Amino acid sequence: MRISELSRSTGVSIASIKYYIREGVLAPGESDGPNRSSYGDAHVARLRLIRGLIEGAGVSIAGVKRIVAALDEGIPLNDSFGVAQAAVPLAGSDAPVEPSPDAMERVLAVVEGIGRHHPAIPIAARALDTFAVVGEPLSEAWLARYAEAAAIVARADFDELEQRSDAVDQARIAAVGTALGDVVFQSLRRIAQATEGERRFPSPPAPSSSSSDSETSS
């Protein structure tokens, strides 16, 4: 197909398509004459991935570059999520402050194995320090339950990956899943907070002039 058709079928402007080609995240079309290129289904799929990462999960163009480079090179299965993790920096990952030894200990107490060397350990530790600095240190129970929930989510991520037999699908689910999984979880956490808040501290019932009636009716 021509670039105009590629644009129409993906909803991505021609200028953006050319930008993605210049940035190296989308392969150029096959040249079939001066100023004429043709594009195929692989271009449609790649454009959907790029837009999904940028619009759906707020990944930067630099992050997209690293993710698609990893996809194109192939990703070892045990580190499939790690590649996408490196491409999508965590909030707080560029903080210049060293975590306290105490907070590092507390995080290490709830993780195991290879996870104990993960670059996200000091990020979690610094966040614990911040709670303490504002005068609200968190209990061990809080942290342990966060770790329990994180393990559930990580197992769900890998189960989803293992449902795919194709290496490209596995790499793609890891790449998209790392960034978009955060969005899904954060949304569900906020929804669950609303549900839990209402359960523990029910709002008073709305005033009604016929409350005694309603108890006897129906």
Place this chain on the structure above:
Amino acid sequence: MRISELSRSTGVSIASIKYYIREGVLAPGESDGPNRSSYGDAHVARLRLIRGLIEGAGVSIAGVKRIVAALDEGIPLNDSFGVAQAAVPLAGSDAPVEPSPDAMERVLAVVEGIGRHHPAIPIAARALDTFAVVGEPLSEAWLARYAEAAAIVARADFDELEQRSDAVDQARIAAVGTALGDVVFQSLRRIAQATEGERRFPSPPAPSSSSSDSETSS
């Protein structure tokens, strides 16, 4: 104390302190003469909260304004996390795209009660749509386990809040916890992915010239 001492004891520059006062997130010092103001412990505590939100959780100054306004006004307990949620927009919350009815249904299937009207529902639904658009639709089991993990985290958040008896502490843990809890969870999720990846797809053991020795030694 003088502003210079406030700066020293919090590590926040005098220029930043004056900026926070201008922005209305920090109360001015008590004037005790022309160009002389004195600051107290409440200023130290507030500055720590401001810096914790900005540096620890990437909250914008606009978000800080909304959080401290809520703290100063008092927050109803059932919505204590909701106020901070509104101040800290989710990634993907400004996407212009409508979620598909199918994705909305799927999200609504895993949440209950007041959560079914939460503004984060369409954000989660749009993220599910993005997975589908890139050709990797997610299973119901994946979403159900994310919801299960979100409920664990929300209960941990409220348990932590209920350990505080003071209303200011409760409001503060909700404000800081919404933004920083995301950072802690995302870090732990990435760590858990590394642990789970290694468990399911163990790396081949590093080559060793003395592997037979090491089995007999020690």
